[in-house]
Amino acid sequence: MRFDALVIGAGAAGLMCALTAGRRGFSCALVDHSPVAGRKVRLAGGGKGNVTNRYIASEWYVGDQPGFPDRLLRRCSTAFVLDMLAEFGIGWEERDYGQLFCTTQAVRLVEALVDACRGSGARFFMNTPLGGIRHEDGLFIAETPQGGLEAPRLVIATGSPAWPSCGATDMGMRLARRWGHRVVPVRPVLVPFVCPDTWPLHGLAGVSLPAAVEVHGRAFSSSLLFTHKGLSGPAALQASCLWRPGETLHIDFLPGQSVPEIMHQPQWGKSTVLGLFKKLLPTRLAERLVPPALAGRHVAQTGKKEREALALGVHTHALVPTRTEGMGHAEAAAGGVDTTDINPRTLESRLCPGLYFAGEVLDVTGLLGGYNLHWAWASGKAAGESWKKETR
Known part of the structure; x- marks a missing residue:
């Protein structure tokens, strides 16, 4: 099955990438081993989804390259996220320290994103383990129980190993190493x-x-x-x-x-x-x-x-x-794919053309208060809007 992009991971970053690209006319396949999309989003903020923060700046993020998120954060403001909630008919409220939450259960936001992605042409392959991914003749080919999926672009949006009870793994980082990327050692953060x-x-x-x-x-x-x-x-x-x-x-x-x-x-x-x-x-x-x-x-x-x-x-x-208390009790993980070899405007690999990374798999981690979800939106949006139609 041929697509314009394979998106590995149907969390916040993967959903935003597929939605952004789909609305620009690109077909995406979202592949995830979980039976449902957006598992972490559904549970974030006590189920109400701390989706962003009033005060978005790179000072609220940690990583080996502190200024790496700057450009993308400027392109994805708090207003962008609030406009998304408004589009989906979801209310929001502001709490201490500029934290912005949904006024309804965050599962509504996930369901709205999934519906919007499908409406933009995306296909979901949930509960689907990957047998392997290879890169041949300019195409990424993923083996799945449903058959081979191929596309000229691959977006790794698999998150980090934090919160393994939600199905989190280090698969994205293992894939990154396959194409020559260094991975900054991960450690649990936002943890007691x-x-x-x-x-x-x-x-x-x-x-x-x-x-x-x-x-x-x-x-x-x-x-x-x-x-x-x-x-x-x-x-x-x-x-x-x-x-x-x-x-x-x-x-x-x-x-x-x-x-x-x-x-x-x-x-x-x-x-x-x-x-x-x-x-x-x-x-x-x-x-x-x-x-x-x-x-x-x-x-x-x-x-x-x-x-x-x-x-x-x-x-x-x-x-x-x-x-x-370790990864089992951590809300996030610091470390991840080294951003030195990532284009800070498009999130495309400098080592492997057509390979992109989005979300927590990168060495960009937000502090408490909606910053990690905002980075997922910002990075997914950046990857999905960077593709040029003439290269399809």
Whole structure:
């Protein structure tokens, strides 16, 4: 069966690529081993699909080439995604930090994309394992149980190994290596931390508070959650995108405030130190952060060095996590196909003409807040709109 393009992966990037190309008159075959399209989209954002963010810029992405997404992000704005939702009759709402969600279940968006792709001439080959792909005489030929599929273009939009319970694999990266592409080693990100048993704050599972977690000089301020294993919550998940094994996290449990200044205020002078900190922090956390020798002392009786020591423990608490909870608990994976050999305008391989990459398979990973889905839309759109009709 002959097509203009074979799109491997029917997730957000693959769907957007096929839809964009189909509306330009190109026929696409979407091939996926999953029985349904858009499995991650269906579950993202608690099922409501955090589809984009109000603030789209490359600073919200990590990768070995930090500026690589710039051009494509400028060509795919937040407004583009909102217009897509409007076209499909899907409402949206804005939450904290510019996160934009569907007001209905994200499955509606996936179904609308699938219908639009079919309406533009795409054919779906779901629940279809690939027997192999070869490149001969300018054609990519994929072997499937339904027969051979061939096209002059191949788009690898298979995602990353993160979230394997959704069927995620590293197949796209293995295919990339076949055509000479280097793959930046993948690691789980947007993932909780596992902390050592010797950590002084171990055993506070269930405690949650606003905090700032700093790594590599960048602080992420949001909710922080203590778990049975360590730390989770948006602040920790964001920090996991930059953290590497053995590195130290610095946690500020009172961001935007100053412990010495608070303790200097006259109204707290007769309060005990622990009593004051219980007003500022969750009780169980305060009991761990305030040394027993100071807990019952009046604030007015503490000296400068004692206040500075308390401030150090509250504002720059140092922690070296043992590890993260791994790919099985990660929302995304950093690393992927090295973008050095990828055209940043079209996402075509510089090593193999007609080969394209889109979505999380590339070494471009967004932070928490809709950035990964936005990259899927932007990269799928770029690949699908780059083909010239005269080459068909």
